[in-house]
Amino acid sequence: MSERSDEWNLQEKNPNNLIGMIDGVKNVKLMVFRLLGALKYFYSFKELEERLGVPAQILWRYVTLRTVPERTTAEKILSKIRESHIIEDVLAKYYIENEELWSLLSNPGIMTLAGLRALDELKDEKINTIISSPDGYAAALGSTFSSLFHARLCASSHSPYSKHIISKNYKISSEFFDVILLPRECVARKSKVIIVTVDGSKSMLLNSLIDLANSRQAHISGILCVIGSKSKIDEVIKSKLKYNTRAIVLINTDEIKEGRKKEQVKFDLK
Incomplete structure (x- = not known):
């Protein structure tokens, strides 16, 4: 040995x-x-x-x-x-090599890594509610978070599955709008919340999720995105919330773009 x-x-x-x-x-x-x-x-x-x-x-x-x-x-x-930074490195590498987000999200390890990353950063917060954006992978991530934090999962959707809902319209393009719905009583007033979404670049969707949580006077302790620009998500948090909320981005496109710029400079110098 x-x-x-x-x-x-x-x-x-x-x-x-x-x-x-x-x-x-x-x-x-x-x-x-x-x-x-x-x-x-x-x-x-x-x-x-x-x-x-x-x-x-x-x-x-x-x-x-x-x-x-x-x-x-x-x-x-x-x-x-x-x-x-082994987690961030492998996720960014995996995404760059595949350039298909579903390929990363279908890997069983991503759910655990995302949940544990959030748990590590928010372990001192008394999280009691997880709000997931209206897509299957976000709901799956939300389920993992719910188990790790022993918190209620409130999965948003585009169609109602409760008699009592809260809703928010948001723009998905210059011509089209969509609506996001949550069961009203799922998010208790003044609860401590983590918002879970896949694509942080969908700023209008993220804004709507924040608005839904705010309508219940919830405290948003963290926002986790699988991929997105952390700097832009920080800007959304700063503009929408008046207290400290942590942005957790597993694949930070700011860093990927910076890395590609450096690689391009090296190539040009050759």
């Missing part, structure tokens, strides 16, 4: 403490277990070893629950995942 493996093994004092691992959503050991499992849809254990500096054999033991890491070890791994 390598010296690196020995170093990580020494930190595992109680390898069979599975019950102690599952004690709530804020448990860092459970968070690491779920993150590593989701990252395995995109990386091999060897690639994860190179990115995180943790031996592949140890990572395999964590993912397969042969060993449960001590809290300090789990915190160290979680810190490496944050610092390496």
Whole structure:
């Protein structure tokens, strides 16, 4: 066994403490277990070893629950995942290579990574409601969030499925409008909300979702978009809300455009 493996093994004092691992959503050991499992849809254990500096054999033991890491070890791994931007890198790479959003959204790992990213950033908020935009993938993401945060899922739609609804018309083009609907009592007054949508570039839809939440005097703690310009989403938040709301963008098109500009400069210099 390598010296690196020995170093990580020494930190595992109680390898069979599975019950102690599952004690709530804020448990860092459970968070690491779920993150590593989701990252395995995109990386091999060897690639994860190179990115995180943790031996592949140890990572395999964590993912397969042969060993449960001590809290300090789990915190160290979680810190490496944050610092390496491994989640953002793989999602951007996956999208750039495929350029088909459905290809990314159909990967089982994306749902878990999106939920855990939001959970990591909003773990101190008492989220009790998830509002998803009116499409299938957003509803699926919303369901994942609902489970992770133990929160009510309020899936918006274009057609009513409640006698008591709140609605908002929004422009989808220069000539066409659409309507978005929510069951009124699903979003309790003054609830703490996360809005989940796929395409953050649909600013009119995002504005409408915010308006629906505001109509119930809800506090929007976070807005998660799978893809979009974070700077533009921040502008929407600043213009619509008077309190701190976190914008979580899994694939930030600002960074993708900047990366392509740099690549073009390198090409031109050649």
